[in-house]
Amino acid sequence: MAVALDKLSPDLREQRLREVEAAVARHRDKPGALLAVLKEVQGILGYLPEEALKKVSQGLELPLSQVYGVATFYTLFNTRPRGQHIIRLCESAPCHVQGAREVLEALKRELGIGPGEDTPDGKWSLELVSCIGVCGVAPAIMIDDQVYGNLTPDCIPGILASYR
Amino acid sequence: MRFYRAHVLVCAGTNCSLKGNRAVREALIREIEGKGLGEEVKVIETGCFGLCEQGPTIVIYPEGVLYCRATVEDVPELVDSHLLKGRRVERLLYREPTRPVAVQTVPELDYFKKQVRVVLRNCGIIDPDSIEEYIGQGGYTALAKALAMKPEEVIAQVKASGLRGRGGAGFPTGLKWEFGRKAPGGVKYVVCNADEGEPGTFKDRLILEGDPHAVLEAMAIAGWAIGANYGYIYIRGEYQLSIQRLERAIEQARRLGLLGQNIFNSGFNFDVEVRIGAGAYVCGEETALFESLEGKRGEPRIKPPYPTDVGLFGKPTVINNVETLANIPPIITRGAEWFRTLGTEKCPGTKVFTLTGDIVNEGLIEVPMGITLREVVYEIGGGIPNGHKFKMAQTGGTSGGCLPEALLDVPMDYDQLAAAGSALGSGALLIMDDTHCIVDVARCFARFFLHESCGQCIPCREGTLQLYHLVDGITRGTGTRQDLELIERLSRTMYVAPLCPLGQTAPLPIMTTLKYFKDEYLAHVDSRVCPTGTCRALATGHAAD
Numbered sequence: 263m264a265v266a267l268d269k270l271s272p273d274l275r276e277q278r279l280r281e282v283e284a285a286v287a288r289h290r291d292k293p294g295a296l297l298a299v300l301k302e303v304q305g306i307l308g309y310l311p312e313e314a315l316k317k318v319s320q321g322l323e324l325p326l327s328q329v330y331g332v333a334t335f336y337t338l339f340n341t342r343p344r345g346q347h348i349i350r351l352c353e354s355a356p357c358h359v360q361g362a363r364e365v366l367e368a369l370k371r372e373l374g375i376g377p378g379e380d381t382p383d384g385k386w387s388l389e390l391v392s393c394i395g396v397c398g399v400a401p402a403i404m405i406d407d408q409v410y411g412n413l414t415p416d417c418i419p420g421i422l423a424s425y426r
Numbered sequence: 427m428r429f430y431r432a433h434v435l436v437c438a439g440t441n442c443s444l445k446g447n448r449a450v451r452e453a454l455i456r457e458i459e460g461k462g463l464g465e466e467v468k469v470i471e472t473g474c475f476g477l478c479e480q481g482p483t484i485v486i487y488p489e490g491v492l493y494c495r496a497t498v499e500d501v502p503e504l505v506d507s508h509l510l511k512g513r514r515v516e517r518l519l520y521r522e523p524t525r526p527v528a529v530q531t532v533p534e535l536d537y538f539k540k541q542v543r544v545v546l547r548n549c550g551i552i553d554p555d556s557i558e559e560y561i562g563q564g565g566y567t568a569l570a571k572a573l574a575m576k577p578e579e580v581i582a583q584v585k586a587s588g589l590r591g592r593g594g595a596g597f598p599t600g601l602k603w604e605f606g607r608k609a610p611g612g613v614k615y616v617v618c619n620a621d622e623g624e625p626g627t628f629k630d631r632l633i634l635e636g637d638p639h640a641v642l643e644a645m646a647i648a649g650w651a652i653g654a655n656y657g658y659i660y661i662r663g664e665y666q667l668s669i670q671r672l673e674r675a676i677e678q679a680r681r682l683g684l685l686g687q688n689i690f691n692s693g694f695n696f697d698v699e700v701r702i703g704a705g706a707y708v709c710g711e712e713t714a715l716f717e718s719l720e721g722k723r724g725e726p727r728i729k730p731p732y733p734t735d736v737g738l739f740g741k742p743t744v745i746n747n748v749e750t751l752a753n754i755p756p757i758i759t760r761g762a763e764w765f766r767t768l769g770t771e772k773c774p775g776t777k778v779f780t781l782t783g784d785i786v787n788e789g790l791i792e793v794p795m796g797i798t799l800r801e802v803v804y805e806i807g808g809g810i811p812n813g814h815k816f817k818m819a820q821t822g823g824t825s826g827g828c829l830p831e832a833l834l835d836v837p838m839d840y841d842q843l844a845a846a847g848s849a850l851g852s853g854a855l856l857i858m859d860d861t862h863c864i865v866d867v868a869r870c871f872a873r874f875f876l877h878e879s880c881g882q883c884i885p886c887r888e889g890t891l892q893l894y895h896l897v898d899g900i901t902r903g904t905g906t907r908q909d910l911e912l913i914e915r916l917s918r919t920m921y922v923a924p925l926c927p928l929g930q931t932a933p934l935p936i937m938t939t940l941k942y943f944k945d946e947y948l949a950h951v952d953s954r955v956c957p958t959g960t961c962r963a964l965a966t967g968h969a970a971d
């Protein structure tokens with residue numbers, strides 16, 4: 263699981279926040295760079311805590327309300343720590359008619375959690391998303407950046423096991 | 427330059443990457459080297475051929491033999507038999523469901539017979555990571571030609587071609603460019619819309635994965651035409667491979683002076699930057715896309731002013747879809763007259779469709795505008811698998827309408843599909859067989875709009891919520907006839923009240939299911955029966971007549 267910022271050791275916390283500042287500085291002169299900055303910050307911290315959003319707001323000279331508004335608008339941004347791996351299951355019609363519902367049930371069974379939840383050990387998060395653009399191999403899921411297609415419920419235990 | 431006796435093309439599109447294409451390619455190279463054929467046979471990674479369901483696909487030229495579903499274990503036999511002994515490996519040939527024998531070279535396939543490849547001209551043929559191969563196919567000659575013309579002449583050519591935007595709305599591209607040219611202002615922008623979020627659509631991804639330079643070349647031409655020196659490609663974050671290929675292509679083009687300062691010694695400067703989205707369907711809407719590019723929430727703006735007057739960063743902006751742009755280089759090199767020989771009078775050219783759902787050949791096809799749904803489903807798509815019956819086709823993705831069997835012969839272009847109460851949209855085709863419940867998919871459509879409404883305007887935010895609850899209730903066995911009426915009344919409001927087309931089209935797919943499959947809805951509300959047995963809260967079987 264992405265460790266919450268206030269649970270890090272003071273040294274590590276300072277170091278991470280300096281990395282955040284450096285990322286902000288790198289993009290400062292680009293017009294409209296907020297999305298790219300937030301993406302990098304999330305890459306550093308695993309999520310977008312309030313403290314980091316404040317740094318972004320100061321560094322880019324944008325109102326905190328705008329930064330927070332953007333951080334909560336897009337589905338790829340998280341403002342709370344999520345599991346180490348995020349599973350995104352496509353629930354759009356082409357995947358739905360090819361059996362996404364059964365795949366979701368297999369995921370729920372294996373992980374013991376529902377959509378929007380994280381496993382207690384901090385390993386997994388499960389999300390329902392709209393089309394991820396691989397409908398030719400529906401039904402599909404993404405685990406972090408990796409796509410898996412042509413799924414049946416039987417595929418799920420093996421795929422999850424490959425992350426152990 | 428070395429000449430090879432044979433070229434082995436392995437699809438490296440995302441869909442095939444899911445099926446172990448990399449391992450197959452590496453095994454091929456090893457085996458070919460091992461047999462001492464390294465000097466004679468070249469293995470190339472290419473973009474998608476379109477037959478995603480059959481992947482990984484391999485084509486061996488010069489004959490153009492198509493092999494499907496090849497695994498690492500098949501590689502020794504492929505090399506030994508085909509490349510050494512010149513004998514095709516029968517069991518791996520692509521089999522068309524309509525034909526008992528597999529005699530499949532690319533030009534012989536029914537699948538390819540009705541297809542015309544303009545947009546996909548290089549996909550599956552060149553190595554997308556090589557600018558030299560793109561140039562070898564005539565790439566960047568359109569840019570050279572355009573730069574020798576006056577911007578007004580370029581615009582006249584695009585206008586004469588009759589090309590209409592392929593992002594969904596079908597707006598005439600030449601006219602849009604003319605508005606952009608005439609807009610006053612020193613700084614202007616060209617934006618490529620690669621956000622592709624319409625469910626069932628993956629054409630832009632495959633164009634970018636297979637032929638990234640085509641889009642860069644077209645953007646530079648658009649820049650010259652309207653007087654812009656900078657372009658942005660806004661692409662969704664999930665499209666990792668496309669992003670990589672684009673970044674590499676931009677570097678290569680800069681290195682050869684095809685992007686950057688003083689292109690072809692014309693004095694024209696143009697450069698391109700890739701910007702990555704963060705997951706929101708509404709950002710595909712052009713003004714929401716600008717907001718997102720400017721680092722804000724992707725909430726659509728009120729129009730007018732239109733983007734060609736006040737667009738990105740408040741400057742005049744021409745925004746085009748990936749597929750629209752990919753049509754530009756051939757229009758410039760081959761001319762408007764040639765382009766008009768394809769397609770229909772009001773919608774010249776081809777259209778790329780993505781076939782999904784219950785169809786044999788799931789994947790990507792390119793056909794002339796005006797082809798009928800029946801030809802696509804039965805001749806190119808190979809029909810409905812597993813002996814089931816066709817139930818309905820949804821054109822234009824989740825924002826499009828659902829058409830029953832009686833409308834299979836409608837010619838597909840922007841105007842004729844709109845007249846039939848549906849939409850061509852992005853070219854996504856979802857085919858459903860008779861085992862699926864129409865109310866259950868309608869619920870799925872409603873959920874999509876509920877999830878993707880940006881929340882800015884009330885008719886959309888509240889309307890999509892109510893629409894979802896009404897349809898959901900029917901699938902749960904609590905729906906009534908009154909709910910059906912409410913759906914219709916709510917839809918009439920939603921067609922007009924929301925601020926952007928997301929909310930305005932949300933009721934369309936649901937209303938078409940209600941129009942063409944009313945009996946199935948009535949079975950749910952009157953008899954509490956789901957005829958296909960999909961809705962688990964209801965009884966299965968046929969409603970008592």
Ligand SMILES: Cc1cc2nc3c(=O)[nH]c(=O)nc-3n(C[C@H](O)[C@H](O)[C@H](O)COP(=O)(O)O)c2cc1C
Nearest residue numbers: 591592593619621622623710711712746747750927
């Ligand atoms: C909700 C919504 C989503 C859209 N998504 C896309 C998209 O993903 N890609 C796209 O090219 N156009 C999309 N459009 C259409 C664009 O607003 C715009 O018309 C298009 O980019 C113009 O390019 P074209 O003229 O080349 O089609 C969308 C429109 C709406 C209302």
Ligand code: FES
Nearest residue numbers: 352357393394397
């Ligand atoms: S519909 Fe699921 S990936 Fe497109």
